[in-house]
Amino acid sequence: MSSGFPGGAPDFYASGGIGGRSVAMNNNPHVPYRSQMPGILVDPSSQIVQRRPDWIGKRSLAEFQAQHQQQQQQQQQQQPGLGLLLRSVKPRMYQHASPISPLSPVDYSASISPEFPSVSAGRYGLPLLQQLRPQPIALGNNVMAPRTANLSTVTYPNFPHNRGALQESEPESEKKIMNRLQELEKQLLDDDDVDQEGDAVSVVTHSEWSEAIQSLIIPNQKPISPSSSSSSTSSIASAxxxxxxxxxxxxxxxxxxxxxxxxxxxxxxxxxxxxxxxxxxxxxxxxxxxxxxxxxxxxxxxxPVAELYSKDHIMATQMLYDMSPCFKLGFMAANLAILETTSSEQSAAKFHVLDFDIGQGGQYVNLVHALGARQNGKHTSLKITTIADPSNGGTDERLKVGEDLSQLAERLCISLKFKVVTHKIHELSRESLGCESDEVLVVNLAFKLYKMPDESVTTENPRDELLRRVKSLQPRVVTVVEQEMNANTAPFLTRVNEACAYYGALLDSLDSTVSRDRSERVQVEECLGRKLANSVACEGRDRVERCEVFGKWRARMGMAGFEPRPMSQHIADSMRSRVNSHQRGNPGFTVKEETGGICFGWNGRTLTVASAWR
Known part of the structure; x- marks a missing residue:
């Protein structure tokens, strides 16, 4: 078929499947009908009215209007009430439960016979983003076609080609259809009344749309409100x-x-x-x-400073010595140094130990057991003299410790004499202590010197005076065990850093040896808290505990006239074997030798150092 234009080109506007708004022609009663249902996107080319072959030349406006009116009448006769649907109506916004769009879809299936495609959402009932995407069209019998497909290639079961009229599948009267269509038209066209009443149903705020779009981008994330920015910032800072x-x-x-x-x-x-x-x-x-x-x-x-001299604090300190391997092994190293010195002497079976702070006597329980194991049938005589301060009632406690040690020594066939004296430092002498000429004198200064004031506190310098007085006693060996911490003459800021490093390592080491639910551990850690507070918060005489590092102790011992007595390799190996044994095995504890002393630590931090002097 040729077109009505003089060029003679093929007529691609002819009826042959171009979807869109078709015109029923008298000479071709089977031209397929295409309804422009709301929501269905049609090919723009289909909007061009198909020409009849007998239309030649120009037409006047009156002829065009008459022809157009005739076509509409014919169309309404074939499809009663359809013209109402094809009227251009103003889009109306309905409230919708969807988080994307407040527009409510119109259900045509309830008011149109099944010949019409079942469209659940009209053009103005679809969300904006959904209109931009390819949407499926219900074709009946569960057949779906994409909206963007060429409508000329889609087969509609309820819209057969080459038929000018629809076939009714249900016996429904034409009047009933008209009434329903009129109600639908009234709902679609009744926008002005709604706008005048200010119905909030048609109002879509900017925040609603922003929340809807955000929920599309991140479905599982709640919309971010402006007020949440400050709270999120604070939560990040707190994290x-x-x-x-x-x-x-x-x-x-x-x-x-x-x-x-x-x-x-x-x-x-x-x-x-x-x-x-x-x-x-x-x-x-x-x-x-x-x-x-x-x-x-x-x-x-x-x-408070007096609490460092309280009975509870002294007891907790003794518990610390028993719980921490770094302290307990320090006492054992001092005992081995004493045993090595006395075993090389002719009068090894008789020696005298002077102790300035015997505590609960735990160190000497181990010493008595070691003496009983090595005597090999020979009689061993041991004398222990301890210094007590009568002002705090320490004499009675030390006497009780002596009784317990005497009973233990008797079971091991060791002769033990225990004596408590209250001499001042300047009163100490071999005669005042009752030293005999045939006995070996040894002095034990385990965890004693750090509590003695030095020249930074008073000109009397009790710390150096004690060392000089001990030197005058001419002992065969002097054992020193001290904490490795620079907390004596160091400035305040340095002491704080030292306390953090030292007590942090010590608290960490206790986690590997003592259960947290033990009441003894609570007492020990409260004791450590008092020690730390005294080292950090106090100055002058109020700072009772003044620990020093091994290098400074070595200098002090040298100034007092002592020279190092290096501990043998046997003592170092014995300490390592105890650390690595099944009972004490823990990779965190370390044992190393340093310039004549044996250092005990935790994860690289030295906590205590044991040394011997002569």
Whole structure:
């Protein structure tokens, strides 16, 4: 068929399947009907009215209008009520439960006979993003076709080609269809009344659309409100881990510079991670925070010092010596040095030990057992003399310790004499101690010197005076066991860093040896908290515990006239075997030799050092 134009080109506008708004022609009663249902995107080319072959030349406006009116009448006769649907109506916005669009789809299936495609959402009932995507079209019998497909190639079961009229599948009267279509038209066209009433159903706010779009982009994430930005920032800041040692250093630095506000801010951060029943870092933070607060309030509320001399503190200190391998092995190393010295002497069966702080006598329980194992049938005589301070009632406690040791020695066939004296340092002499000419004198200074004031506290310098007095006794060997910490003459900030490193390692080591649910461990850690507070918060005579590193002890011993007596390789190997044994085996504990002393530590940090001098 040729077109009506003079060129003679093929007529591609002819009826042959081009979808769109078709016109029923008298000479071709089987032209397929295409309804432009709302929501169905049609090919723009289908909007061009098909020409009849007998239309030649120009037409007047009146002829065109008459022809168009005639076509509509014919169409309405064939499809009653369809013209109402084809009227251009103003889009109306309905409230919808969907989070994407508030527009409510129109269900045509309830008011149109089954010949019409079942469309659940009209053009204005679809969300904006869904209109931009290829949408399937219900074709009946569960047949779906994409909306973007060429409509000329889609077969509609209810719209057969070459038929000018629809076939009714249900016996429904034409009047009933008209009534339903009129109701639908009234709903579609009644927008002005709704707008005048200010019905909130048709109102779509900007926030609703932003939330809807955001839910599409990130389906599982809630919309982000502006007010949540500040809270998210604070939560991120609070999630940053707080280092207890760094916070303690910052607080101490602020205190030393007199910046009290900055110090309180750092202490507040430190308190956030403090927990006296938590892990080792949390427990260290709790004790350090308490110590630094005491330092800040020292002018009004000075830290308590008398509690370091209390019975509970002394008992807890003895528990620490038993629980921590670093302390207990230090005592054992001192005992082995004493046994090696006495075994090389002619009068090895008779020796005298002078001790300035015997405590509960745990060190000498091990010494008595070692003597009983090595005597080989020979009689061994042991004399122990301890110094007591009568002002704090220590004499009775030491006498009780002597009774227990005497009973143990009797079972092991060892002759033991125990004596308690109350001499001052300057009163010490071989005669006042009752030393005999045929006995070997040894002096034990395990964990004693760090509690003696030195020249930085008083001109009397009791620490050096004690060493000089011991030298005058001419002992065969002097054993020294001390904590490895620079907390004597070091400035405040250095002491804080030292305390964090030392007590942090010690608390960590206790986790591997003692269960947390033991009541003894609670007492021991409270004792450590008092020690830490005294080292950090106190100055002058109030700072009772003044630990030094092994290098300084070596210098002090040299100034007092002593020279090192290196411990043998046998002692070092014995200590390593005890650390590596099944009972004490833990890779964290270390034993190493250093310039004549044996160092005991945890994960590379030396905690105690045992040495011998002559």
């Amino acid at each position: 940053v881990p707080i280092c207890p040692k760094q916070s303690a250093h910052e607080a101490a630095s602020a205190i030393s510079e007199g910046m009290l506000d900055a110090a309180m801010e750092s202490l507040t951060r430190l308190t956030l991670v403090a927990n006296a029943r938590g892990n080792s870092e949390q427990r260290l933070a709790a004790y350090m925070a308490s110590a630094l607060k005491s330092r800040l309030s020292a002018a009004e509320n000075p830290p």
